[in-house]
Amino acid sequence: MANFKLFDPMTMDSNTLPNVAGNYVFLLRKGSQLPKVDIEPKIPEVTLDGNTYQAIYTGIASENLRQRVYRTHFVGNNASRSTLRKSIGSLIGYDLIPRKEGDFKHKKFKPADEEKLTEWMMSNLLLAFVENADPEPLEEKLIAELNPPLNLDKNTNMVNKEFRALLSKLRCRPVIGSAEHFTSSMKTTIKKTIPTQSCYPINGGKMVKIIRRNVNFNRETNNFRCKFNNSSTFDILRVECSYNGETKVYEIESKNLTGRESITFYAYQNSESFTIAWQKAVADYIKEIKL
Incomplete structure:
Protein backbone atom coordinates (compact mmCIF):
# COMPACT_ATOMS: atom_id res chain seq x y z
CA MET A 1 0.00 0.00 0.00
CA ALA A 2 2.97 2.26 -0.61
CA ASN A 3 1.04 4.51 -2.99
CA PHE A 4 -1.98 4.95 -0.72
CA LYS A 5 -2.65 8.27 0.99
CA LEU A 6 -4.25 8.73 4.41
CA PHE A 7 -7.48 10.67 4.96
CA ASP A 8 -8.78 11.67 8.40
CA PRO A 9 -12.46 12.72 8.26
CA MET A 10 -12.17 14.52 11.60
CA THR A 11 -9.35 16.87 10.63
CA MET A 12 -9.21 16.99 6.83
CA ASP A 13 -11.56 18.59 4.31
CA SER A 14 -13.52 16.18 2.13
CA ASN A 15 -12.13 18.00 -0.92
CA THR A 16 -8.86 16.23 -0.13
CA LEU A 17 -10.44 13.19 -1.74
CA PRO A 18 -10.27 13.36 -5.55
CA ASN A 19 -13.26 13.14 -7.88
CA VAL A 20 -11.77 10.20 -9.76
CA ALA A 21 -11.93 6.42 -9.67
CA GLY A 22 -9.81 4.55 -7.17
CA ASN A 23 -9.38 2.04 -4.37
CA TYR A 24 -9.82 2.59 -0.66
CA VAL A 25 -9.26 0.76 2.61
CA PHE A 26 -11.01 1.65 5.87
CA LEU A 27 -8.71 1.51 8.89
CA LEU A 28 -9.36 1.53 12.61
CA ARG A 29 -7.84 4.45 14.46
CA LYS A 30 -5.27 3.49 17.07
CA GLY A 31 -7.13 2.36 20.17
CA SER A 32 -10.42 1.80 18.30
CA GLN A 33 -12.17 -1.54 17.94
CA LEU A 34 -15.03 -2.99 15.94
CA PRO A 35 -18.28 -3.39 17.91
CA LYS A 36 -18.15 -6.63 19.90
CA VAL A 37 -20.18 -9.68 18.85
CA ASP A 38 -20.02 -13.36 19.80
CA ILE A 39 -17.16 -14.08 17.38
CA GLU A 40 -14.06 -11.88 17.37
CA PRO A 41 -12.50 -11.48 13.92
CA LYS A 42 -8.82 -11.50 13.11
CA ILE A 43 -8.04 -8.07 11.69
CA PRO A 44 -5.05 -7.64 9.36
CA GLU A 45 -2.49 -4.92 9.92
CA VAL A 46 -1.13 -2.57 7.28
CA THR A 47 1.63 0.02 7.43
CA LEU A 48 1.08 3.50 6.07
CA ASP A 49 3.39 6.49 6.50
CA GLY A 50 5.37 4.52 9.07
CA ASN A 51 2.33 3.77 11.23
CA THR A 52 0.51 0.46 11.67
CA TYR A 53 -3.27 0.26 11.34
CA GLN A 54 -5.90 -2.47 11.27
CA ALA A 55 -7.74 -2.83 7.94
CA ILE A 56 -11.43 -3.71 8.24
CA TYR A 57 -12.82 -3.15 4.72
CA THR A 58 -11.68 -2.43 1.19
CA GLY A 59 -13.71 -1.22 -1.75
CA ILE A 60 -13.66 0.67 -5.02
CA ALA A 61 -15.01 3.88 -6.44
CA SER A 62 -15.63 3.27 -10.11
CA GLU A 63 -16.00 6.98 -10.83
CA ASN A 64 -15.63 9.26 -7.81
CA LEU A 65 -13.69 8.56 -4.60
CA ARG A 66 -15.04 11.62 -2.81
CA GLN A 67 -18.66 10.70 -3.56
CA ARG A 68 -18.28 7.02 -2.72
CA VAL A 69 -16.08 7.25 0.34
CA TYR A 70 -17.15 10.44 2.06
CA ARG A 71 -20.71 11.15 0.99
CA THR A 72 -21.91 7.54 0.81
CA HIS A 73 -19.91 5.78 3.53
CA PHE A 74 -18.95 8.42 6.08
CA VAL A 75 -21.90 10.83 6.03
CA GLY A 76 -24.44 9.15 3.75
CA ASN A 77 -26.95 8.41 6.54
CA ASN A 78 -28.40 5.60 4.41
CA ALA A 79 -27.08 2.10 5.07
CA SER A 80 -29.01 0.73 2.09
CA ARG A 81 -26.45 2.42 -0.17
CA SER A 82 -23.37 1.50 1.85
CA THR A 83 -22.31 -2.07 2.56
CA LEU A 84 -19.85 -0.79 5.15
CA ARG A 85 -22.45 1.25 7.05
CA LYS A 86 -24.88 -1.66 7.05
CA SER A 87 -22.23 -4.04 8.40
CA ILE A 88 -21.03 -1.76 11.20
CA GLY A 89 -24.58 -0.79 12.18
CA SER A 90 -25.55 -4.46 12.24
CA LEU A 91 -22.61 -5.22 14.54
CA ILE A 92 -23.72 -2.41 16.85
CA GLY A 93 -27.24 -3.85 16.81
CA TYR A 94 -29.29 -1.06 15.23
CA ASP A 95 -32.78 -1.97 14.01
CA LEU A 96 -33.33 -2.07 10.26
CA ILE A 97 -36.21 -0.23 8.60
CA PRO A 98 -37.29 0.01 4.94
CA ARG A 99 -35.44 2.60 2.87
CA LYS A 100 -38.88 3.74 1.80
CA GLU A 101 -42.37 2.56 2.64
CA GLY A 102 -43.09 -0.93 1.36
CA ASP A 103 -39.50 -1.54 0.19
CA PHE A 104 -38.43 -4.58 2.24
CA LYS A 105 -35.47 -5.36 -0.01
CA HIS A 106 -33.50 -2.18 0.66
CA LYS A 107 -32.90 -1.51 4.34
CA LYS A 108 -31.41 1.30 6.36
CA PHE A 109 -31.32 2.23 10.02
CA LYS A 110 -33.54 4.63 11.89
CA PRO A 111 -32.54 8.28 11.28
CA ALA A 112 -31.24 8.72 14.82
CA ASP A 113 -29.18 5.53 14.52
CA GLU A 114 -27.81 6.58 11.13
CA GLU A 115 -26.56 9.77 12.79
CA LYS A 116 -24.97 7.79 15.63
CA LEU A 117 -23.38 5.50 13.06
CA THR A 118 -21.88 8.48 11.23
CA GLU A 119 -20.45 9.74 14.51
CA TRP A 120 -18.98 6.31 15.27
CA MET A 121 -17.36 6.03 11.86
CA MET A 122 -15.92 9.54 11.94
CA SER A 123 -14.51 8.96 15.43
CA ASN A 124 -13.14 5.46 14.93
CA LEU A 125 -12.10 5.15 11.28
CA LEU A 126 -9.45 6.50 8.96
CA LEU A 127 -9.22 5.99 5.23
CA ALA A 128 -6.40 4.96 2.92
CA PHE A 129 -7.01 5.71 -0.75
CA VAL A 130 -5.28 5.66 -4.10
CA GLU A 131 -6.34 6.95 -7.50
CA ASN A 132 -6.79 4.09 -9.95
CA ALA A 133 -8.59 4.14 -13.30
CA ASP A 134 -9.05 0.34 -13.18
CA PRO A 135 -9.67 -0.44 -9.49
CA GLU A 136 -11.24 -3.92 -9.62
CA PRO A 137 -8.05 -6.01 -10.03
CA LEU A 138 -6.45 -4.25 -7.06
CA GLU A 139 -9.61 -4.72 -4.99
CA GLU A 140 -9.52 -8.48 -5.60
CA LYS A 141 -5.83 -8.54 -4.68
CA LEU A 142 -6.41 -6.60 -1.46
CA ILE A 143 -9.28 -8.85 -0.41
CA ALA A 144 -7.18 -11.95 -1.08
CA GLU A 145 -4.04 -10.67 0.63
CA LEU A 146 -5.51 -8.70 3.54
CA ASN A 147 -8.76 -10.56 4.18
CA PRO A 148 -10.53 -7.57 5.80
CA PRO A 149 -13.25 -8.98 8.09
CA LEU A 150 -16.08 -6.80 6.74
CA ASN A 151 -15.54 -7.84 3.12
CA LEU A 152 -18.20 -10.49 2.51
CA ASP A 153 -18.27 -10.52 -1.28
CA LYS A 154 -15.38 -12.14 -3.19
CA ASN A 155 -13.91 -13.36 0.10
CA THR A 156 -13.34 -17.12 0.39
CA ASN A 157 -10.59 -17.03 3.02
CA MET A 158 -11.12 -19.66 5.72
CA VAL A 159 -9.84 -17.19 8.32
CA ASN A 160 -12.83 -15.21 9.64
CA LYS A 161 -15.26 -17.53 7.86
CA GLU A 162 -17.34 -17.94 11.03
CA PHE A 163 -17.31 -14.21 11.68
CA ARG A 164 -18.45 -13.45 8.12
CA ALA A 165 -21.28 -15.96 8.49
CA LEU A 166 -22.38 -14.28 11.72
CA LEU A 167 -22.18 -10.84 10.13
CA SER A 168 -24.28 -12.05 7.20
CA LYS A 169 -26.92 -13.23 9.66
CA LEU A 170 -26.92 -9.91 11.49
CA ARG A 171 -27.28 -8.04 8.20
CA CYS A 172 -30.20 -10.32 7.34
CA ARG A 173 -32.27 -9.34 10.37
CA PRO A 174 -35.91 -8.44 9.67
CA VAL A 175 -37.10 -4.97 8.89
CA ILE A 176 -39.66 -5.37 11.64
CA GLY A 177 -38.05 -4.93 14.99
CA SER A 178 -38.48 -8.13 16.95
Missing part, protein backbone atom coordinates in the same frame (compact mmCIF):
# COMPACT_ATOMS: atom_id res chain seq x y z
CA ALA A 179 -38.80 -11.89 16.80
CA GLU A 180 -42.10 -11.63 18.66
CA HIS A 181 -43.51 -9.39 15.95
CA PHE A 182 -42.37 -11.88 13.35
CA THR A 183 -43.93 -14.83 15.19
CA SER A 184 -47.30 -13.14 15.39
CA SER A 185 -47.17 -11.99 11.79
CA MET A 186 -46.55 -15.55 10.62
CA LYS A 187 -50.04 -16.47 11.83
CA THR A 188 -51.66 -14.08 9.38
CA THR A 189 -52.43 -14.75 5.74
CA ILE A 190 -49.39 -14.38 3.51
CA LYS A 191 -49.84 -11.46 1.15
CA LYS A 192 -48.16 -10.88 -2.18
CA THR A 193 -46.32 -7.88 -0.76
CA ILE A 194 -44.31 -10.15 1.56
CA PRO A 195 -41.02 -11.19 -0.07
CA THR A 196 -40.61 -14.78 -1.29
CA GLN A 197 -37.40 -15.09 0.74
CA SER A 198 -36.39 -13.54 4.04
CA CYS A 199 -34.30 -14.16 7.17
CA TYR A 200 -35.44 -13.70 10.75
CA PRO A 201 -34.09 -14.47 14.22
CA ILE A 202 -36.07 -16.92 16.35
CA ASN A 203 -35.95 -17.85 20.01
CA GLY A 204 -32.49 -18.93 21.10
CA GLY A 205 -30.74 -16.61 18.67
CA LYS A 206 -30.95 -18.96 15.70
CA MET A 207 -31.55 -17.54 12.23
CA VAL A 208 -34.33 -18.98 10.09
CA LYS A 209 -34.45 -18.45 6.34
CA ILE A 210 -37.92 -18.58 4.86
CA ILE A 211 -38.80 -19.51 1.30
CA ARG A 212 -42.41 -19.09 0.20
CA ARG A 213 -43.69 -21.03 -2.82
CA ASN A 214 -47.14 -20.79 -4.34
CA VAL A 215 -48.09 -24.18 -5.76
CA ASN A 216 -49.47 -23.93 -9.28
CA PHE A 217 -50.87 -27.08 -10.85
CA ASN A 218 -51.23 -25.43 -14.26
CA ARG A 219 -47.61 -26.30 -15.02
CA GLU A 220 -46.08 -29.04 -17.12
CA THR A 221 -44.19 -30.36 -14.10
CA ASN A 222 -45.08 -30.83 -10.45
CA ASN A 223 -41.58 -30.29 -9.04
CA PHE A 224 -40.74 -27.02 -7.32
CA ARG A 225 -37.18 -25.91 -6.64
CA CYS A 226 -36.37 -23.95 -3.50
CA LYS A 227 -33.07 -22.13 -3.92
CA PHE A 228 -31.39 -20.83 -0.76
CA ASN A 229 -27.76 -20.45 -1.99
CA ASN A 230 -25.39 -20.41 1.02
CA SER A 231 -26.61 -22.57 3.91
CA SER A 232 -23.94 -21.14 6.24
CA THR A 233 -25.89 -17.87 6.51
CA PHE A 234 -28.79 -19.42 8.46
CA ASP A 235 -29.49 -22.17 10.98
CA ILE A 236 -32.91 -23.38 9.84
CA LEU A 237 -34.53 -23.38 6.41
CA ARG A 238 -38.30 -22.99 6.47
CA VAL A 239 -40.32 -23.63 3.31
CA GLU A 240 -43.94 -22.48 3.13
CA CYS A 241 -45.99 -24.08 0.35
CA SER A 242 -49.36 -22.47 -0.38
CA TYR A 243 -52.28 -23.56 -2.53
CA ASN A 244 -55.93 -22.56 -2.57
CA GLY A 245 -55.70 -20.74 0.77
CA GLU A 246 -53.92 -23.63 2.51
CA THR A 247 -50.29 -23.45 3.63
CA LYS A 248 -48.01 -26.33 4.57
CA VAL A 249 -44.82 -25.43 6.45
CA TYR A 250 -41.61 -27.48 6.55
CA GLU A 251 -38.30 -27.00 8.35
CA ILE A 252 -34.83 -28.50 7.98
CA GLU A 253 -31.59 -27.69 9.81
CA SER A 254 -28.86 -26.10 7.71
CA LYS A 255 -26.37 -28.81 8.74
CA ASN A 256 -28.38 -31.20 6.56
CA LEU A 257 -27.99 -28.90 3.54
CA THR A 258 -24.20 -28.87 3.31
CA GLY A 259 -23.00 -28.85 -0.28
CA ARG A 260 -26.39 -27.81 -1.64
CA GLU A 261 -27.82 -24.53 -2.82
CA SER A 262 -31.39 -25.74 -3.37
CA ILE A 263 -33.87 -28.51 -2.55
CA THR A 264 -36.90 -29.75 -4.48
CA PHE A 265 -40.41 -30.82 -3.52
CA TYR A 266 -43.16 -32.48 -5.54
CA ALA A 267 -46.76 -31.28 -5.21
CA TYR A 268 -49.82 -33.46 -5.78
CA GLN A 269 -53.36 -32.15 -6.05
CA ASN A 270 -55.98 -33.81 -3.87
CA SER A 271 -59.44 -32.41 -4.55
CA GLU A 272 -59.22 -28.85 -3.19
CA SER A 273 -56.17 -29.66 -1.06
CA PHE A 274 -52.64 -30.84 -1.89
CA THR A 275 -49.82 -33.01 -0.59
CA ILE A 276 -46.06 -32.52 -0.66
CA ALA A 277 -43.26 -35.06 -1.16
CA TRP A 278 -39.61 -34.06 -0.78
CA GLN A 279 -36.66 -35.29 -2.79
CA LYS A 280 -35.02 -38.38 -1.29
CA ALA A 281 -31.82 -36.58 -0.29
CA VAL A 282 -33.62 -34.47 2.32
CA ALA A 283 -36.84 -36.40 2.93
CA ASP A 284 -35.55 -37.93 6.18
CA TYR A 285 -34.48 -34.57 7.61
CA ILE A 286 -37.22 -32.13 6.65
CA LYS A 287 -40.28 -32.07 8.88
CA GLU A 288 -43.71 -30.53 8.58
CA ILE A 289 -44.50 -28.13 11.42
CA LYS A 290 -47.47 -26.16 12.69
CA LEU A 291 -47.15 -22.43 13.32
